[in-house]
Amino acid sequence: MSMAPTLTGMTAPQLALRLFAEAGEATYAAYVIPAGHAADAIEELRDELGSFPGIAVAVLRPASCAELLRELAGTTADAILIDAARFARPEWLQLDRRRSALARAAVLVFATTPDGFGELMQAAPNFASWIGALAFAYEDPARQQSELRARRLEALRAWAGKSDDDVVREAREGRLPADPEYAEWLVLLGRADLMDPQPT
Amino acid sequence: MTATAANPARKDRLERYRTVRARLDPAGDPAAAMASSYIALPHAVSQRIAAELALSPASSHLLIGGVGSGKTTELLAVQGQLAELDDQILVLYLDVSKHHDIARMVPGAIAVQVGLALAYQLPGDDIRVIVDELERVAHGYWSDYGAEHEPEDVDYRVHTPGILISPEQVEDSVLRALIPLRQLLAVAGRSHAHLVVLLDGLDRMSDMAAFDQLVSHDIKALVDTGIGVVLVGPLRAQYGLDRTIVQRFDSFHHQPWIDVDQSPGGQAFLRKVLRRRVPEDMAGDDGIAALVHASGGVLRDLLALAQAACVEAYLGGVEQIGEREVAVAIDTFGRKHLQGLRPAELEVLQRVRTKGSFVHTSEDDLALLMTRRVLEYRNHHVRHAVHPTIRDLLASLDR
Amino acid sequence: MKLARLQAYTTARQLDLPPRAKQLHHLLRNELLEASNTGAIADTPPEVFRRVVLLSEPPPTVLEELRARSLHRHAYCIIGGEKNQDRDHRIPHFRRSDGAWFDFSIVVREHAGALELLAYDFELRFPPGMGVPFLRYDLNFPHHDNAERDLRCHLHSGSDDMLVPAPLMTPSELLAVFIEGAQPAADRGRRTPTAYEARWYAQTHALARR
Numbered sequence: 001m002s003m004a005p006t007l008t009g010m011t012a013p014q015l016a017l018r019l020f021a022e023a024g025e026a027t028y029a030a031y032v033i034p035a036g037h038a039a040d041a042i043e044e045l046r047d048e049l050g051s052f053p054g055i056a057v058a059v060l061r062p063a064s065c066a067e068l069l070r071e072l073a074g075t076t077a078d079a080i081l082i083d084a085a086r087f088a089r090p091e092w093l094q095l096d097r098r099r100s101a102l103a104r105a106a107v108l109v110f111a112t113t114p115d116g117f118g119e120l121m122q123a124a125p126n127f128a129s130w131i132g133a134l135a136f137a138y139e140d141p142a143r144q145q146s147e148l149r150a151r152r153l154e155a156l157r158a159w160a161g162k163s164d165d166d167v168v169r170e171a172r173e174g175r176l177p178a179d180p181e182y183a184e185w186l187v188l189l190g191r192a193d194l195m196d197p198q199p200t
Numbered sequence: 201m202t203a204t205a206a207n208p209a210r211k212d213r214l215e216r217y218r219t220v221r222a223r224l225d226p227a228g229d230p231a232a233a234m235a236s237s238y239i240a241l242p243h244a245v246s247q248r249i250a251a252e253l254a255l256s257p258a259s260s261h262l263l264i265g266g267v268g269s270g271k272t273t274e275l276l277a278v279q280g281q282l283a284e285l286d287d288q289i290l291v292l293y294l295d296v297s298k299h300h301d302i303a304r305m306v307p308g309a310i311a312v313q314v315g316l317a318l319a320y321q322l323p324g325d326d327i328r329v330i331v332d333e334l335e336r337v338a339h340g341y342w343s344d345y346g347a348e349h350e351p352e353d354v355d356y357r358v359h360t361p362g363i364l365i366s367p368e369q370v371e372d373s374v375l376r377a378l379i380p381l382r383q384l385l386a387v388a389g390r391s392h393a394h395l396v397v398l399l400d401g402l403d404r405m406s407d408m409a410a411f412d413q414l415v416s417h418d419i420k421a422l423v424d425t426g427i428g429v430v431l432v433g434p435l436r437a438q439y440g441l442d443r444t445i446v447q448r449f450d451s452f453h454h455q456p457w458i459d460v461d462q463s464p465g466g467q468a469f470l471r472k473v474l475r476r477r478v479p480e481d482m483a484g485d486d487g488i489a490a491l492v493h494a495s496g497g498v499l500r501d502l503l504a505l506a507q508a509a510c511v512e513a514y515l516g517g518v519e520q521i522g523e524r525e526v527a528v529a530i531d532t533f534g535r536k537h538l539q540g541l542r543p544a545e546l547e548v549l550q551r552v553r554t555k556g557s558f559v560h561t562s563e564d565d566l567a568l569l570m571t572r573r574v575l576e577y578r579n580h581h582v583r584h585a586v587h588p589t590i591r592d593l594l595a596s597l598d599r
Numbered sequence: 600m601k602l603a604r605l606q607a608y609t610t611a612r613q614l615d616l617p618p619r620a621k622q623l624h625h626l627l628r629n630e631l632l633e634a635s636n637t638g639a640i641a642d643t644p645p646e647v648f649r650r651v652v653l654l655s656e657p658p659p660t661v662l663e664e665l666r667a668r669s670l671h672r673h674a675y676c677i678i679g680g681e682k683n684q685d686r687d688h689r690i691p692h693f694r695r696s697d698g699a700w701f702d703f704s705i706v707v708r709e710h711a712g713a714l715e716l717l718a719y720d721f722e723l724r725f726p727p728g729m730g731v732p733f734l735r736y737d738l739n740f741p742h743h744d745n746a747e748r749d750l751r752c753h754l755h756s757g758s759d760d761m762l763v764p765a766p767l768m769t770p771s772e773l774l775a776v777f778i779e780g781a782q783p784a785a786d787r788g789r790r791t792p793t794a795y796e797a798r799w800y801a802q803t804h805a806l807a808r809r
Contacts, residue, residue, distance in 0.1 A: 003597075004538040004539060004541055004546065004593075004597070005535050005538060005593050005596070005597070006535065007535050007536060007539065008531070008532045008535055013648050014645065014648065017515070017632075017644055017645065017648055018511060018515065021214065021217060021218070021221075021511055021514055021515070021644075022221065022511070024218065024222070025218075025221060025222055025225055025228060026225065026227045026228045026229070027227070028227055030536075047621070051625035051628070051629065052629065053629060093303075093406075094301065094303070096404055097297055097301060097302050097303055097404045097405075098297060098301060099297070099404070100295050100297050100298040100401060101297075101298060101299070103227075103229065105228075114539075117539055117540065118539050118540030118541075119540065120540070121536075121537075121539045121540035121541075121571065122540045122541075122567065122571065125267050125570050125571040125572065126267050126403075126404055128536075128571070129226075129267045129268045129500050129501070129504075129572070130226070130227035130500075131536070132226055132227070132500075132501070132503075132504025132505075132507060132508060132533065133504055133505065133507075133508035133529055133532040133533035133536065134508075135532075135535075135536035135539070136532075145652070145654065148652060148654065148678075149654055149657075151681065151682070152654075152676075152678070152681075152682050155681070155682035155683075155684065156682065158684075159682075159684040177739075178718075178739035178740050178741070178742035178751070179720075179737070179739060180704065180706065180718035180719055180720040180737055180738060180739060180740065181684075181704075181720070182740070183706040183717055183718035183739075183740040184676050184678075184704050184706055184718070186674075187654075187656060187674045187675065187676050187706055188654065188656075188657070188676065189657070190656040190657040192656065192672035192674030192706075192708065192717075193672050195674075195717060195740045195741065196672075212636050212637055213635075213636045213637075213638070214636040215636075514644070515643060515644050515645050516643060517635075517641070517642075517643035517644075517646075
């Protein structure tokens with residue numbers, strides 16, 4: 001028999017959009033992130049959630065459940081991202097018992113590892129029921145960005161009938177037209193410097 | 201004038217979604233939902249409890265039910281119904297776990313919380329002395345748990361318990377809380393003939409020995425004082441050797457999950473619950489029916505699935521929850537619900553899925569019930585099934 | 600050179616832009632999200648999020664070399680929809696509720712704590728009968744050629760070959776023009792082309808076929 005199916009994948013912007021729709025009510029979510037990537041992913045999510053008007057975001061990094069509850073008591077943001085990567089079974093057990101102390105009209109996102117989430121599901125069934133269907137696996141948008149960049153360069157080459165080298169050479173020689181398409185082309189090649197007046 | 205300016209009342213989809221979302225609120229405060237959304241199940245547990253307490257206000261009741269089955273809602277319903285049945289009964293709802301780690305419950309802890317809850321209901325300066333005593337008793341209990349209080353905030357006394365706790369010490373702990381509580385009862389007696397306390401939160405206790413001790417001391421002491429008690433207890437109290445705890449109560453009540461596959465009445469009830477919250481222009485009857493079946497009769501899961509389907513409709517740009525939105529909600533929920541399981545547990549689930557057979561002989565088996573991977577129905581007979589959201593996912597693993 | 604003073608006037612305008620490219624990206628994304636929520640555009644919220652993308656200069660591995668050669672310029676592209684030079688309706692774009700559709704790209708640079716708008720192109724395409732086939736607002740990047748400079752900021756109204764001066768606008772203003780502004784009046788139905796227009800299009804088409 002195969003292993004259990006994975007969680008639905010979601011990039012930080014996609015998750016932020018979903019959570020923004022839930023803002024204002026008691027919402028509990030889990031974001032499952034590979035070990036070692038939690039800090040970056042949380043910052044990414046903080047950035048995305050904070051981009052919406054009227055959403056104040058806080059990040060907590062508690063070492064224990066008790067520390068979390070103490071810090072939560074003093075936090076009043078609309079969205080609270082909790083780095084729970086260090087939480088193991090005892091923390092989830094305690095969180096389940098103290099679930100009532102979490103209650104608030106805000107979005108709480110627990111960022112944890114795959115193993116940590118597995119422990120949550122086994123040790124904290126009451127809290128897990130509050131999460132409902134809001135559990136997702138982190139997806140890195142870097143690959144999509146890279147593909148998009150490649151597609152745009154391809155489209156620019158087809159439009160102009162030129163190569164990247166042609167464009168760079170013409171820009172150096174001051175012969176590159178000033179169309180916005182060429183500006184984008186130079187940026188995607190990392191040669192925005194060639195938009196500056198070139199020495200003759 | 202542009203076309204846009206001519207149509208200033210263009211509806212905001214996000215606001216429309218949020219209005220429905222606020223009514224669903226699976227993780228929200230049940231008390232807030234009572235007034236607008238509560239629908240009583242036929243033969244609801246709350247009706248039986250309220251009727252029994254009205255006849256015998258100092259009786260004790262144990263309420264057990266699975267996660268998300270609506271126990272807190274039923275307690276609040278008891279509170280409302282008792283108030284209508286007899287205005288001489290003062291009813292207090294108390295979540296014991298809210299300000300205290302229930303893994304560290306000691307004899308007297310419940311009694312002192314009941315005393316404090318009662319004190320906050322009673323007017324007058326003459327009870328101030330009693331409240332001070334209760335707070336000293338409480339802090340003595342809680343002073344072991346430094347995480348709960350900042351030393352500079354309270355009159356902090358460090359209590360170092362001995363290694364052995366004699367039976368006399370246990371009795372003494374309860375008595376320390378009971379003395380001020382009895383004084384408060386006397387004050388409450390000027391306006392009410394009886395006090396009933398609804399104790400929530402202990403369903404999450406895993407230490408059955410500690411739970412048994414609380415029942416034997418605190419609950420017994422409360423009932424002996426003439427206070428009616430409804431206590432929400434751990435699910436495991438109805439299985440195996442722990443069943444003896446049930447006999448310490450005058451009545452045992454089970455808050456069931458609703459057998460959506462075999463109970464037309466149950467299906468109708470859940471459709472009504474959802475329809476009270478989700479207007480027709482957001483979900484047609486087919487969508488409602490699909491959500492009811494996917495919930496497995498677990499009320500909280502019903503609301504969570506509906507919420508997920510609603511957000512899919514918003515994000516998908518459609519005006520109504522349809523087949524696609526329900527399917528996505530079920531898939532996302534089910535994937536989450538299967539996380540953390542070991543191969544042996546998956547095998548048990550496959551057996552329940554294909555044969556309906558489930559015999560809980562181990563802690564792992566009980567955990568499958570407590571985590572709602574296996575649902576137990578007690579309609580006319582006991583029946584087991586896997587949670588509907590994991591059914592198809594399990595089937596795909598088995599190929 | 601005759602238009603130099605006009606161009607200086609339009610491009611000298613001080614634009615109200617956030618200081619970081621990421622902030623501008625979020626601002627535009629939120630404006631399109633609001634348009635989606637009110638139904639002004641037919642794109643769903645996830646489609647908006649997928650289509651409005653901030654692309655920076657190449658990845659760190661390449662960027663290190665650029666930095667080492669002082670060629671790194673903190674420049675970014677903010678794109679809305681896929682590149683669509685052939686105006687192919689099948690390529691992802693934004694859709695207005697009346698059938699008009701658009702995409703855009705913006706080039707900015709972060710410098711001295713402020714955001715500099717280097718170039719943009721915003722193109723809105725209309726269904727038949729809605730006045731013109733397309734409107735495109737272009738801002739060319741700064742150029743040494745005077746002739747190019749005079750028309751750095753311009754509008755193409757239905758023709759890639761004809762351009763007229765246009766005011767420099769912020770991306771938010773351009774979006775507002777595209778989403779709410781460039782629409783036929785509600786109290787006027789679509790006009791049938793005048794005899795002059797019909798003759799002009801027929802003769803233009805005949806010229807193209809030769």
